[in-house]
Amino acid sequence: MKKTIVLIYGGKSAEHDISILTAQSVMNAIDKEKFDVHPLYIGADGEWFKGEQIKGQIDDTTLLRSSIPIHNMIQALREVDGKVVDIVFPLLHGPNGEDGTIQGLLDVANIPYVGNGVLSSSVGMDKLVAKQLFTQRGLKQLPYVGFLHSEWLEYEDSVLHSIDKKLHFPMFVKPANLGSSLGISKVESTEELIEGIRQAFKYDRKVVVEQGVTAREIEVGVIGNDELQTTEPGEVVKQVDFYDYEAKYQEGNASLQIPAHIDEEQKKVMRHMATQAFKAADCAGLVRADFFLTEDGSIYINEINTMPGFTKFSMFPLLWANMNLAYSELIETLINLGIERFEQRQSISFQKDS
Ligand SMILES: Nc1ncnc2c1ncn2[C@@H]1O[C@H](COP(=O)(O)OP(=O)(O)O)[C@@H](O)[C@H]1O
Ligand SMILES: [Mg+2]
Structure with missing residues (x-):
C-alpha cells in the first residue's frame, strides 16, 4: 500500500534556503510508486504553507507557487487530501527544525516522523551540552571553555583567565546553538577573543571557546x-x-x-x-x-x-x-x-x- 508522506522544509532559520534545495532533491528522488508526497513549506517568517501533491519532477518555483497558507498546523500534519499521514519527514536545518521543536510538536500530536527525536535534536544543536555528553562517553575532543552571557557580563576577567589557563591561540569562538557557522570566529589575540565573544553573544546566551587546530x-x-x-x-x-x-x-x-x-x-x-x-x-x-x-x-x-x-x-x-x-x-x-x-x-x- 502506498504511504502518505509530508515533507516539511524551509523554516525560520539561516539555513532556510539550503532546506529548500534539500526538499527539491528529496521530492525528485523519492519513489512515487511507493509514496504519495505532500509538501509543507515554512516561510522564513515562520508562516506555514501547504502545497499540492508532488507527482513528477519539480523546481522551486512550482513548489512555492502552488502553496496556500494554513492555520491549523496539527491538522495539516495529520491529514492531507482526506488521507491520514503515515509519516512526516522534517527536512529542516538549524533552529526551529533541527533543534527538537518540530519534533516536539509531532510527538504531542502522536505523528510518526523521520529522524531524531526531541532530545537528540536539541543536544545536537547545543554544542556545549553535546560536548558534555561526549566527555561522559569518553570521546576525545579538543579542549574548550563554555560560559553563559550572564557569567561573561559579571566575571569577564575570570572567564578570560580560565580560557588563558586551558587554551592557546588560535582559538575558535562559537555560539553554542545555531550550526550554520554564523557568529563563529577564529581568533589570534586577546583583543580578537573579546571581540569574538561579543559577536558570538549576539546569536546565543551561551558561548564555547575551543582550542584551534590545523x-x-x-x-x-x-x-x-x-x-x-x-x-x-x-x-x-x-x-x-x-x-x-x-x-x-x-x-x-x-x-x-x-x-x-x-x-x-x-x-x-x-x-x-x-x-x-x-x-x-x-x-x-x-x-x-x-x-x-x-x-x-x-x-x-x-x-x-x-x-x-x-x-x-x-x-x-x-x-x-x-x-x-x-x-x-x-x-x-x-x-x-x-x-x-x-x-x-x-x-x-x-x-x-x-
Ligand atoms: N577548534 C577548531 N579548530 C580548527 N577549525 C575549527 C575548529 N572549530 C571549528 N573549526 C572550523 O569551523 C567550521 C565550523 O565549525 P563547527 O563547529 O563545525 O560549526 P557548525 O555547527 O557551524 O558547522 C568547521 O567545519 C571547521 O572548518
Ligand atoms: Mg560543522
Whole structure:
C-alpha cells in the first residue's frame, strides 16, 4: 500500500534556503510508486504553507507557487487530501527544525516522523551540552571553555583567565546553538577573543571557546535506531581556512573525497566513535558525525548533525551511495526507521500499571 508522506522544509532559520534545495532533491528522488508526497513549506517568517501533491519532477518555483497558507498546523500534519499521514519527514536545518521543536510538536500530536527525536535534536544543536555528553562517553575532543552571557557580563576577567589557563591561540569562538557557522570566529589575540565573544553573544546566551587546530575534516554517516550502520569516512577537502557562513554555502569552496584517504585504523576508530556519539546523544534514524584529524594522527570529535545536509550532492547521501545505498533507497530506509521508532514508542507505557 502506498504511504502518505509530508515533507516539511524551509523554516525560520539561516539555513532556510539550503532546506529548500534539500526538499527539491528529496521530492525528485523519492519513489512515487511507493509514496504519495505532500509538501509543507515554512516561510522564513515562520508562516506555514501547504502545497499540492508532488507527482513528477519539480523546481522551486512550482513548489512555492502552488502553496496556500494554513492555520491549523496539527491538522495539516495529520491529514492531507482526506488521507491520514503515515509519516512526516522534517527536512529542516538549524533552529526551529533541527533543534527538537518540530519534533516536539509531532510527538504531542502522536505523528510518526523521520529522524531524531526531541532530545537528540536539541543536544545536537547545543554544542556545549553535546560536548558534555561526549566527555561522559569518553570521546576525545579538543579542549574548550563554555560560559553563559550572564557569567561573561559579571566575571569577564575570570572567564578570560580560565580560557588563558586551558587554551592557546588560535582559538575558535562559537555560539553554542545555531550550526550554520554564523557568529563563529577564529581568533589570534586577546583583543580578537573579546571581540569574538561579543559577536558570538549576539546569536546565543551561551558561548564555547575551543582550542584551534590545523586539521583535516572527516565525516561519518550513521543510520539506525538500536542497530547502527556506519559509512566509510569521507573528507571535506578545504580550500579556505575555515567554513564561515559565506564559505559554507558557496560552491567550489570544498570538494568531497569519498572515501577519505586515511589509514584503515583511523577509519575504524572514527566509525566506532560515530556510533558512540550517536548513543551518547540518544539519536534515532540518522546522524553525521564530524571529526578533526590533526597532523600527528589524533582524532577528535567535533560535532554531530542530526539533520545533515541532505541534497543529492551533500556529504551524507554521498557517504551512503559509497556504501551502495542509493539516495532514493536511503530516503526509504530512513522512512522505515521512523515508522519502526514510532511503533516502539507506541508500545511504551506512560501510565502506572493498574
Ligand atoms: N577548534 C577548531 N579548530 C580548527 N577549525 C575549527 C575548529 N572549530 C571549528 N573549526 C572550523 O569551523 C567550521 C565550523 O565549525 P563547527 O563547529 O563545525 O560549526 P557548525 O555547527 O557551524 O558547522 C568547521 O567545519 C571547521 O572548518
Ligand atoms: Mg560543522
